[in-house]
Amino acid sequence: MEFQQVLGIRRSIRYFEPDKPVEQEKIQKILEAMRIASCAVNAHWLKAVVVKRHDISAEDLEKMKNPVQANVIALAPVHIYLYGDPGVVNKYKGARLKQLFDYGALNPTHGWSHKFVDETVYPQILKPLTETPVYPIALAFDCGIAACQGLLMAFDLGLGACLTAFLQEVVKKYTKVPDDWIPFYQINVGYRAESAEAGGQRPRPPFEEQYFLNHFGQTFPRDPKVVKELEESKMFTTPARPDNGERRKEIRDLARRLNLPM
Amino acid sequence: MGLSKPIAEFDTVKTWGEGLRKQWGGDPLAEEPEMVEALRDFCDFAGEDPDSIIAKLFRIRKEDGERVLSVKWRRHYADKVKEFRAQGDGKNQRRGADVLSFLIHNGVLIQG
Numbered sequence: 001m002e003f004q005q006v007l008g009i010r011r012s013i014r015y016f017e018p019d020k021p022v023e024q025e026k027i028q029k030i031l032e033a034m035r036i037a038s039c040a041v042n043a044h045w046l047k048a049v050v051v052k053r054h055d056i057s058a059e060d061l062e063k064m065k066n067p068v069q070a071n072v073i074a075l076a077p078v079h080i081y082l083y084g085d086p087g088v089v090n091k092y093k094g095a096r097l098k099q100l101f102d103y104g105a106l107n108p109t110h111g112w113s114h115k116f117v118d119e120t121v122y123p124q125i126l127k128p129l130t131e132t133p134v135y136p137i138a139l140a141f142d143c144g145i146a147a148c149q150g151l152l153m154a155f156d157l158g159l160g161a162c163l164t165a166f167l168q169e170v171v172k173k174y175t176k177v178p179d180d181w182i183p184f185y186q187i188n189v190g191y192r193a194e195s196a197e198a199g200g201q202r203p204r205p206p207f208e209e210q211y212f213l214n215h216f217g218q219t220f221p222r223d224p225k226v227v228k229e230l231e232e233s234k235m236f237t238t239p240a241r242p243d244n245g246e247r248r249k250e251i252r253d254l255a256r257r258l259n260l261p262m
Numbered sequence: 263m264g265l266s267k268p269i270a271e272f273d274t275v276k277t278w279g280e281g282l283r284k285q286w287g288g289d290p291l292a293e294e295p296e297m298v299e300a301l302r303d304f305c306d307f308a309g310e311d312p313d314s315i316i317a318k319l320f321r322i323r324k325e326d327g328e329r330v331l332s333v334k335w336r337r338h339y340a341d342k343v344k345e346f347r348a349q350g351d352g353k354n355q356r357r358g359a360d361v362l363s364f365l366i367h368n369g370v371l372i373q374g
Contacts, residue, residue: 062344067336070373221338245287252286259355261362262282262290262372 007155011198013019013160015254016075016190018085020198021052026157027078030189037146041126042096045084045139046146047170049175053077071163071260076188081171082147083181084139089130094122136182143184151189193254199247200240224253265311269302272312274368281367300357301364307346308339316340316368331370339365340372 001008027050031171034046053061053076064073094117097106106112114240129135147163154161168183192198210220230236235252269275270291275298282290291298305311310318319330319339343365347358365372 063372067371067373074265201343248286256356259359261366262285 001156002233003090004105004230004233006236008154008201008233008235009196010152011160011161011202013190013192013194013198014070014072014075014162015251015258016077016188017193017195018053018077018190020191020256022078022159022189022191026082026154027189029157030080030150030187034146034150036140037149037255039142039146041089041121042100043088043092043139043142044096045088046084046159047083047177047181049083049149049177051079051081051171051174053079056174060173063140063170064167066165066167069166072162072164072188073186073242075193075247075258076190078189079166080150080187081166081175082143082184082186083175083177084136084143084184085178085181086130086135086139087178087180091122091124094118094126097121113248117196130162139160139182140184147185147187154187154189155174158191159189159191161187162196163187180206193258194250197238199244199250200238201236208246265302265305269298269312274312274316274364275301278364278367281332286338292343293311297360297363300359300360303357304343304346304361305363307349312364316365316370319365319368319370336370339370343372 031048031050034048035044037046041044051072054066056079061074098114098119099118100106101112101114101117131139151161151163163185166183166186171183171186207222212218213220227236252262256259265272271277279289279291290338295308301312305315308315318335319332320329321335322328323330343361346361347354350357362372
């Protein structure tokens with residue numbers, strides 16, 4: 001699938017074929033997509049633990065449910081639990097940055113050297129950063145970027161996916177992660193029970209409210225020609241609309257088939 | 263336990279019917295009478311009528327007088343629905359979902 005088409009077909013999918021397993025190689029590809037994501041200081045905070053739903057006891061699955069994600073996690077055959085590992089910066093002490101230097105990604109042309117990393121970047125910037133309250137925000141941002149790549153890969157592979165929160169204490173029984181890992185979200189993955197369109201592309205706030213040129217308040221000009229090009233490339237697909245009879249019929253049929261409330 | 267009046271006359275059942283009509287069009291409770299039967303059987307199972315179930319699920323918060331969902335009673339009825347669904351060798355799975363539908367359309371956030 002073309003990249004822009006993948007962006008266009010991604011939806012939060014909440015109806016999965018509960019008993020159709022996801023191939024191991026597809027799960028691996030999702031993880032591989034996360035691994036090559038852009039990451040500040042090459043730290044790679046994101047850790048992910050894959051758990052197949054049928055390996056979770058019925059009793060524990062009940063305990064993992066909260067009022068808003070219960071049916072999603074009960075239907076998705078694969079749960080990928082996402083964590084941030086705050087310890088990586090002080091574990092590697094700049095070694096991963098120096099690796100980028102050795103491999104020609106960071107260069108003296110931009111001021112980089114091993115000495116700069118050893119004497120300035122790690123001791124004066126990164127290590128102090130780990131001791132500030134904003135550190136979890138910085139690493140969460142990076143983990144989000146990696147998670148997004150995994151999400152997009154799922155759709156490229158013909159799967160559906162949806163991020164939800166998880167109850168860390170119950171989930172930890174399975175993931176057995178270190179105590180200092182920060183729990184974020186789980187990606188629920190499976191084959192869609194709903195159509196790929198899933199009612200259409202979901203509403204978003206107006207472009208002009210979100211993006212600015214030079215300073216806040218001056219909206220970035222939105223060129224209709226560009227919008228048209230993105231429609232042609234299928235990044236923009238059929239927009240969702242309220243009171244969509246077809247979508248309602250689809251959901252009603254799914255509710256019947258999957259024993260969900262109407 | 264028998265209900266004190268026909269189930270369709272309870273306010274919360276009327277609210278359910280309105281919610282279903284608005285959401286799905288048509289008149290789902292009339293088209294699928296087994297939904298109401300499922301609720302009636304659940305009421306028998308729980309020993310309560312529809313209005314009293316919903317009444318228990320909300321409480322008035324002392325601090326600000328707001329009507330809020332009771333965590334305790336939400337858990338209680340979520341467990342009751344699970345017990346109800348587990349009956350009948352799986353036949354009650356669908357019927358339990360109909361009871362959840364009744365709760366949801368009365369403003370009780372609850373999933374399976």
